[in-house]
Amino acid sequence: MSEGALPKEDAVLRVDDLQKSFGGLAATDHATFAVERGTITGLIGPNGAGKSTLFNLISGFYEPDGGTVEVNGTDVTGMEPYQVAEHGLIRTFQTPRKLEGMTVREAMLVGPRKQPGESFLTLFTSPGTVAESESANLAEAERILEDFEIDHLATQPATDISGGQMKLVELARAMLAEPEVLLLDEPVAGVNPTLAKKLKDQIRRLNEQGTTFLLIEHDMEFVMDLADPIVVLDQGHVLTEGTPEGVRNDDRVIDAYLGGGT
Amino acid sequence: MSLLDDPKAAFADLSRPEGWVLGVSVAFVLFLFVAMLTGALGPTYFLFLVGLAGMYALLSFGLNAQWGFTGLINFSVAAFFGIGAYGTALMTASGSPIAGGFSPLVGLAVALVVALALALLIGIPTLRLRADYLAIASLGLAEVVRLIVLNERWLTNGSAGLRGIPGFFDGWPVLSTFPEAMPGLRLEVIPGSPVILETAFWQASLNVLLVLAFAGAAYFVLRRAHRSPWGRVLRTIRSDEDLARALGKNTYSFKMQSFVLGSLIMALAGVFYAHLNLYVGPGDLDPITTFYAWVAVILGGSGSNRGALFGGIVIVTIREGTRFLNDVALPIDPAPLRLLLIGVVIVAVMRYRPQGVLPPQRELIWPSAVGGGGTPETPDSGVRERKGGGDDE
Numbered sequence: 001m002s003e004g005a006l007p008k009e010d011a012v013l014r015v016d017d018l019q020k021s022f023g024g025l026a027a028t029d030h031a032t033f034a035v036e037r038g039t040i041t042g043l044i045g046p047n048g049a050g051k052s053t054l055f056n057l058i059s060g061f062y063e064p065d066g067g068t069v070e071v072n073g074t075d076v077t078g079m080e081p082y083q084v085a086e087h088g089l090i091r092t093f094q095t096p097r098k099l100e101g102m103t104v105r106e107a108m109l110v111g112p113r114k115q116p117g118e119s120f121l122t123l124f125t126s127p128g129t130v131a132e133s134e135s136a137n138l139a140e141a142e143r144i145l146e147d148f149e150i151d152h153l154a155t156q157p158a159t160d161i162s163g164g165q166m167k168l169v170e171l172a173r174a175m176l177a178e179p180e181v182l183l184l185d186e187p188v189a190g191v192n193p194t195l196a197k198k199l200k201d202q203i204r205r206l207n208e209q210g211t212t213f214l215l216i217e218h219d220m221e222f223v224m225d226l227a228d229p230i231v232v233l234d235q236g237h238v239l240t241e242g243t244p245e246g247v248r249n250d251d252r253v254i255d256a257y258l259g260g261g262t
Numbered sequence: 263m264s265l266l267d268d269p270k271a272a273f274a275d276l277s278r279p280e281g282w283v284l285g286v287s288v289a290f291v292l293f294l295f296v297a298m299l300t301g302a303l304g305p306t307y308f309l310f311l312v313g314l315a316g317m318y319a320l321l322s323f324g325l326n327a328q329w330g331f332t333g334l335i336n337f338s339v340a341a342f343f344g345i346g347a348y349g350t351a352l353m354t355a356s357g358s359p360i361a362g363g364f365s366p367l368v369g370l371a372v373a374l375v376v377a378l379a380l381a382l383l384i385g386i387p388t389l390r391l392r393a394d395y396l397a398i399a400s401l402g403l404a405e406v407v408r409l410i411v412l413n414e415r416w417l418t419n420g421s422a423g424l425r426g427i428p429g430f431f432d433g434w435p436v437l438s439t440f441p442e443a444m445p446g447l448r449l450e451v452i453p454g455s456p457v458i459l460e461t462a463f464w465q466a467s468l469n470v471l472l473v474l475a476f477a478g479a480a481y482f483v484l485r486r487a488h489r490s491p492w493g494r495v496l497r498t499i500r501s502d503e504d505l506a507r508a509l510g511k512n513t514y515s516f517k518m519q520s521f522v523l524g525s526l527i528m529a530l531a532g533v534f535y536a537h538l539n540l541y542v543g544p545g546d547l548d549p550i551t552t553f554y555a556w557v558a559v560i561l562g563g564s565g566s567n568r569g570a571l572f573g574g575i576v577i578v579t580i581r582e583g584t585r586f587l588n589d590v591a592l593p594i595d596p597a598p599l600r601l602l603l604i605g606v607v608i609v610a611v612m613r614y615r616p617q618g619v620l621p622p623q624r625e626l627i628w629p630s631a632v633g634g635g636g637t638p639e640t641p642d643s644g645v646r647e648r649k650g651g652g653d654d655e
Contacts, residue, residue, distance in 0.1 A: 059508060085510030097505040099498060101565065103625040109491070110498045113510045117491030117628060120519055124483075130490060134631035155625070177509055 011070075012037040012181045012212050013058070013089065018067035020057055020236075027053040029236030030067070035181060040203065040213040042227030044220070044247075046257050050236040051216045052094065055185055059091040060084040072180060085113065088180035094189065094216075096166035099158045104150075104169055107158040108141040109134075111176030137176070144172045148202055164195035171199065175206060182206075184215040188222055200226055224248065232256070279619060283572060290579075299451050305459060309466035311582055313538050316473030317531045319574035321551070322558035323480045323567065324527035329556075330565035331493060332520040333500035335397035338384070338404035339555040342377055342525045344547035346532020348411060348418060349373025351542045356426030359419055366430045370533050377529035380407075381522045389517045396521075408547040423543030429465065430472050430537035441465040473534050477571075480527045484567050487523075489626045496520050497565070497626070528555075554581075557604055561611050563618025572620055580604055 011034035020028040027050045035041045045051055056062040058069050060081035068077045071087040079087075099107040115137065116122050117130035145151040148168050153161055161169070167187055174182055187203070188196040196219070203226060207213055217223040223230065224244040232239040232247055234256040240247065247253055276284065297303040321339055328334040350369030352358045384403050388396040411418045418424070431437040441464035450456040487493050495516050498506040506513050536542050558577045562569025584600045611618065625632075 061504070061507070080512070081504075081507040082510050082512045085508065090510070091508050093504070093508070097502045099501045099505070101501075101622065102494075102497065106494065106625045106627055109627065110494055110506070110509055110511075115491040118495055118511075120487065120492050120523075123486055123490050123492060127486075131628055131630045134491065134628035138627065138631050173509070 010037045011035060012072060013214065014068075014070040015054075015058060016068045016070070018054070018057055018069065019065045020053060020062060021065060026236050028057060028064070031233070031236065031238050032067075033231050033238050033241060035212060035214050036229075037180075037212050038207070038210070039229065040207050040215065040227045042223040042230040042244075043214060043216045043233060044218075044223060044230060045233035045239070048235075049233040049256075051233055052185060053236075054233065055091060055183055055216065058084075059089060059183060085177065088178075089183065090174045090177045090179035090181075091183035092170050092174055092185055092187070094185040096163060096170050098166070102158045103155050104158050104161065105138065105141050105145065105154040107169065108145065108173050108176060109137055111173040112137045112140070113177050141172075141176060144175055147205075148172045149198070164191040164199075167191055167199060168195070168202070171202060175211070179211060181212040181214060184213060184217075186216055186218065188217065188219055196222060279615075283620060299457065301452075301457065305457055306463045306466045309463065309470050310538075311578060313466070313469045313473050313534070314582065315575045315578040316470070316477045317534055317538070317574075318554065318558060318577050319477050319571045320473070320480055320531035320534065321528055321555040322562065322570035322574045322577075323477070323484055324524040324531065325555045325559045326524075326562075326565065326567060326570040327484055327487075327527060328521055328524035330559060330563075330570065331488065331496040331500065332517055333393060334389075334517060334521055334524075335393055336400045336521070336524065337397055337549075337552055338400040338407070339528055340547050340549055340551040341400075341404040341407040342380065342528035343532040343535070343551055344407060344411060344542075345377045345380055346373045346529030347536040347542045347546055348424070348532070349376045349529065350533045351424040351427050351536045352418070354428055354536075355424045356428075357419065357424050358426075359416060365433055366428060366537060369536075373529050373533045374526055377525050378522060381525035382518075385518050385521045389521065390514055404547070404549060404552060408544060408549075411547055412544040418544075421544055423541055423545075425541050427536050427540045427542070429468065429540070430534075431468055437468065440468060469534075469538050472537070476530050476534055480530065481567060481571070483523075484527075488565075488567060488622075490628055492516075492519075493626060500565075554604075557608055561608065561618060563621035566618065566620050566622040569618050569620035569622075573618075576607070577604070580607070 013035040015034065016032050018028050018031045019026070029050075031050075031054060043051055043054070053062065057064050060076065060079050060083065063078055068075055069084075070076065071084065071089045074087050076084045076087055076089070099110070115130075116126070116133050123130060142151060142154060145154055148171070150165060150168055150172070153165060153169070158166075158169070171184070171187065184203075187199055191199065200222060203213060203215075213227075215223070215227065217227075228243055229241055230244055230247045231241045232250075232253050239252055239256055240250055242250070294303060294308065298305055298308055321343060324342070325336065325339055328336045350366060350373045353361050353364040353369035353372050354366050355362055380403075384396075384399055388399045412421060414420070429438075431440070441461045444461070444464040446461070447459040448456050449459070495506060495511050495513075498509075498511070499513050499516060503513050506516075535546070554577050558573030559570055560573070561576060562571070562573030580603055581600060584603065
């Protein structure tokens with residue numbers, strides 16, 4: 001077993017011996033790996049390998065049965081999702097989340113963390129501060145939408161855009177939260193090839209600007225092209241980790257995908 | 263843009279349903295005015311109705327802050343209303359078994375504190391759980407509060423209720439003697455049917471003043487909160503709580519704030535009611551109040567403050583308006599049809615306008631952050647300062 005074999009000097013996310021069972025099923029079985037700062041790390045594995053469970057454990061949506069999660073050197077095991085987010089780890093969801101009754105730019109504005117206007121009292125004691133930060137956030141949201149080339153959608157109802165555009169908006173909104181490490185759960189599932197390419201370019205661009213990514217993806221071509229290193233998960237534990245080239249040629253990975261066991 | 267700055271644009275800005283509501287409201291007010299001049303509607307009674315409308319508006323404001331903003335299902339509107347009413351009554355009424363005789367301001371404070379405590383009591387265990395648990399727990403809470411009020415005679419006088427509640431402004435300088443000090447007026451606009459304004463009328467107008475102050479304050483607070491980042495987090499929770507959590511929002515705290523805010527506004531309605539009616543009894547905690555508030559919010563449009571206001575007025579119109587149908591010669595007694603009528607209205611709204619009559623329409627971003635024409639340019643600081651401070655449009 002070469003679990004998390006690569007040496008990690010500066011890990012922004014470190015998962016150590018994480019466990020979670022649902023009844024008799026060990027969904028996460030002593031998983032250990034780390035995400036190096038500045039990388040796009042891919043997380044792959046056959047269906048039921050426990051990728052989404054792992055995401056939920058890391059981001060605080062599930063309580064682990066054992067093991068630890070560290071974000072930026074801080075132990076965040078067992079913390080609430082909002083606390084994990086405060087430490088710089090933001091996640092997206094497999095199915096895009098719709099915000100009814102909001103426009104796209106309004107939905108974007110949910111993203112920024114620690115807005116003064118999120119304190120009820122500040123709304124009345126210091127409305128000027130609220131207005132100032134709201135203007136800044138709105139300008140930032142517009143700028144990011146422009147970067148993503150979807151600024152024409154800004155005032156559209158957030159529920160009226162296509163699934164692929166929702167994925168883009170979701171990524172854009174996550175960026176407003178200024179994450180140090182961003183967990184993407186199947187960013188291109190159900191997205192047409194043109195938009196998928198756009199998403200890939202965006203992820204790459206954001207990565208060059210300093211955001212670390214950990215992404216689950218079933219589209220092998222997409223993930224092999226984008227991510228390095230790649231962590232392979234099988235039956236809840238880390239099977240191997242390596243470069244796309246190495247993973248592709250690893251017999252154990254092929255066995256895991258094809259269901260071979262010998 | 264406020265109505266005063268640019269009335270033409272403000273009218274052009276109205277959507278069709280808004281235009282309808284405005285038109286019907288104006289016609290309705292004119293109708294009431296004419297009824298008053300002809301003596302068909304006593305002016306004192308008219309002011310009493312305005313007070314009731316304000317009270318229902320407060321209840322629906324409160325529920326809107328919980329259900330409309332955050333999606334919290336609260337079935338104990340009547341309990342918070344009752345806590346407000348009993349809270350102030352127990353402090354101020356001459357017939358109070360425990361305290362009594364305090365100033366209504368003390369009553370107001372006590373009512374709000376008790377409502378706050380009750381909201382925390384029910385919120386702490388349920389708001390961490392799925393939405394349905396609050397619904398179930400609040401349904402139970404409403405009955406528990408009602409039964410305590412009915413049975414704990416040493417505390418609440420039981421089924422006899424509390425008498426001798428003073429008016430809210432009793433003991434205030436000027437205002438307490440205002441009704442007696444005002445001269446009785448006799449207006450005769452239409453010959454033969456004079457309109458007489460005397461002490462009772464001035465007393466009632468003080469009540470209207472009070473409810474306008476309460477409802478105005480509540481509306482101001484809710485309106486500002488609704489358009490703020492705070493309100494945006496609440497709306498995110500309503501659509502998808504997990505998303506809000508993933509983006510670093512402490513949803514439990516936000517839900518609690520929204521629940522407490524709504525409960526306090528409901529208690530405010532109860533405080534007003536106690537000083538309007540000058541008597542409270544366990545019957546005031548009947549669950550029907552809860553359902554009136556729900557109907558008002560759904561009718562007006564969940565999440566919309568003016569919708570809640572509109573819904574509250576419609577409820578009072580149906581509730582009190584059916585009394586007058588007795589005067590018109592109908593073959594059946596129409597008053598018991600009240601609930602049926604409300605049912606018909608709600609079915610019609612659900613069928614033809616499920617989002618409510620006045621749903622929240624425009625995008626809700628802190629007003630000064632968005633330029634007038636929806637352009638995203640950051641306004642210069644002078645404009646921002648001015649508008650951010652006062653203009654709540």
